[in-house]
Amino acid sequence: MRQHRWNTQKQEHRTMAPRNIQEIQKTIKNASEHQQTITVFDTGYDSKNITESETRILSLNQLSGLTDINPQQQQATFLAGTTLNEASKILAEHGFTFTNMGRTGEQTLAEAISTGMHGTGNTYGIFATQLQELTFITAQGDVLTCSPHKNNDIFTAAQLGLGALGIIFSLTFRIEPLFRLHAAERKRAYKDVIHHFAERSSNADHYETTWFIGSSQVRTRRLTRLPLLTDGYMNPSAVLSKARRHLGDNTLNNGAFHLISYLGYKQPATKPILNNISNWGKGNRRYADLAPQVYTQKRTVRHHTMEYAFNRSQLATIMEDIRASYHDSNKHLSYPLLVRTAAADNIALSPAYQQDTVFICAREYWKTPPQQAFNTLETIFKAHGGRAHWGHYHTNSAEELQGLYPRFEWFCALRKELDPQGIFLNAQLRRLLT
Numbered sequence: 001m002r003q004h005r006w007n008t009q010k011q012e013h014r015t016m017a018p019r020n021i022q023e024i025q026k027t028i029k030n031a032s033e034h035q036q037t038i039t040v041f042d043t044g045y046d047s048k049n050i051t052e053s054e055t056r057i058l059s060l061n062q063l064s065g066l067t068d069i070n071p072q073q074q075q076a077t078f079l080a081g082t083t084l085n086e087a088s089k090i091l092a093e094h095g096f097t098f099t100n101m102g103r104t105g106e107q108t109l110a111e112a113i114s115t116g117m118h119g120t121g122n123t124y125g126i127f128a129t130q131l132q133e134l135t136f137i138t139a140q141g142d143v144l145t146c147s148p149h150k151n152n153d154i155f156t157a158a159q160l161g162l163g164a165l166g167i168i169f170s171l172t173f174r175i176e177p178l179f180r181l182h183a184a185e186r187k188r189a190y191k192d193v194i195h196h197f198a199e200r201s202s203n204a205d206h207y208e209t210t211w212f213i214g215s216s217q218v219r220t221r222r223l224t225r226l227p228l229l230t231d232g233y234m235n236p237s238a239v240l241s242k243a244r245r246h247l248g249d250n251t252l253n254n255g256a257f258h259l260i261s262y263l264g265y266k267q268p269a270t271k272p273i274l275n276n277i278s279n280w281g282k283g284n285r286r287y288a289d290l291a292p293q294v295y296t297q298k299r300t301v302r303h304h305t306m307e308y309a310f311n312r313s314q315l316a317t318i319m320e321d322i323r324a325s326y327h328d329s330n331k332h333l334s335y336p337l338l339v340r341t342a343a344a345d346n347i348a349l350s351p352a353y354q355q356d357t358v359f360i361c362a363r364e365y366w367k368t369p370p371q372q373a374f375n376t377l378e379t380i381f382k383a384h385g386g387r388a389h390w391g392h393y394h395t396n397s398a399e400e401l402q403g404l405y406p407r408f409e410w411f412c413a414l415r416k417e418l419d420p421q422g423i424f425l426n427a428q429l430r431r432l433l434t
Contacts, residue, residue, distance in 0.1 A: 115391030308386030309351030
């Protein structure tokens with residue numbers, strides 16, 4: 001078991017892995033009596049702004065699995081430590097799936113909702129909008145269940161609670177019958193996509209694009225929902241062979257890309273050339289598979305991540321500002337910017353709160369310090385009023401967040417009411433939420 005600091009005063013190292021509500025309550029009581037803090041440990045993201053700022057002492061890996069499924073109501077309840085990959089596999093065995101998912105499936109369901117994980121699609125909200133009910137344990141050790149019909153105010157906060165309201169025990173999601181996705185990945189001209197992104201994304205079930213800063217081309221990914229096929233049937237004109245897909249996803253996107261990223265780190269001036277090679281090597285392709293296998297993509301190259309959300313109408317202006325700021329610059333990123341969308345919601349701290357949203361995600365090879373990689377981009381993002389992804393790198397202050405989220409002060413007051421001692425506040429959350 002991975003060891004982490006338990007007692008921050010005595011510098012002891014210990015990770016707690018509760019197996020039930022009673023053990024969670026015992027952990028909370030112990031922390032309260034010794035004036036300690038509790039931070040849930042999760043390994044889903046490569047770059048966490050929330051959880052890496054202080055010791056993580058509680059793992060949910062013993063709280064995993066399906067506890068209930070209701071096919072008639074199309075709902076399923078999981079323990080909080082179940083990963084997205086695990087949950088998707090279980091649901092598929094019952095003939096169901098999540099409505100929408102992000103690109104990675106390694107994080108737990110608790111972390112996925114707590115930090116605002118999302119996929120893409122104009123009419124689909126962030127992952128937490130699929131949540132129907134959740135149960136968590138408060139700083140007082142109380143078991144609190146909330147939903148749109150019970151403790152609704154708390155529910156709209158806990159749907160994206162940053163781990164600051166309590167320790168999540170179980171989550172109930174809306175699910176739907178399992179379906180396939182057809183993926184069409186193509187190169188397009190920058191001007192044909194970025195300046196017409198609203199139209200292109202509105203004509204697709206799920207749509208995203210990636211752009212190496214400065215390039216005249218982008219890559220688009222259009223996902224179209226399809227019914228399940230009869231067992232054993234495969235349409236060769238629509239399906240990329242799994243062997244070929246595995247070769248592209250793993251050999252190129254992981255193996256070769258790791259080498260390209262490392263070379264770019266060692267010789268920054270070569271990044272534009274290396275980026276062109278990476279972009280050229282991917283080519284165009286089409287394939288179809290079960291929805292979870294298409295939504296998620298396994299990436300093994302370590303990287304830092306920063307993502308900001310904006311009103312969808314701002315995309316072209318922001319991208320042009322980025323293009324201008326990086327003109328003749330040697331500060332190009334090794335990764336392309338990733339552009340995705342989400343529907344507006346009413347979750348208090350959601351980046352998509354009351355706005356149809358476009359996300360611009362920046363990534364960089366892990367050896368490059370995130371401040372060095374993202375400083376120029378974040379300045380542009382902040383100038384356009386962007387809301388940062390809570391689970392990734394950002395430098396926002398509490399004052400900045402108050403101007404970005406209309407219910408920010410309300411959330412802080414609710415957090416203080418539920419946890420007056422600040423048991424669930426790490427250093428980063430203490431700076432932002434108090």
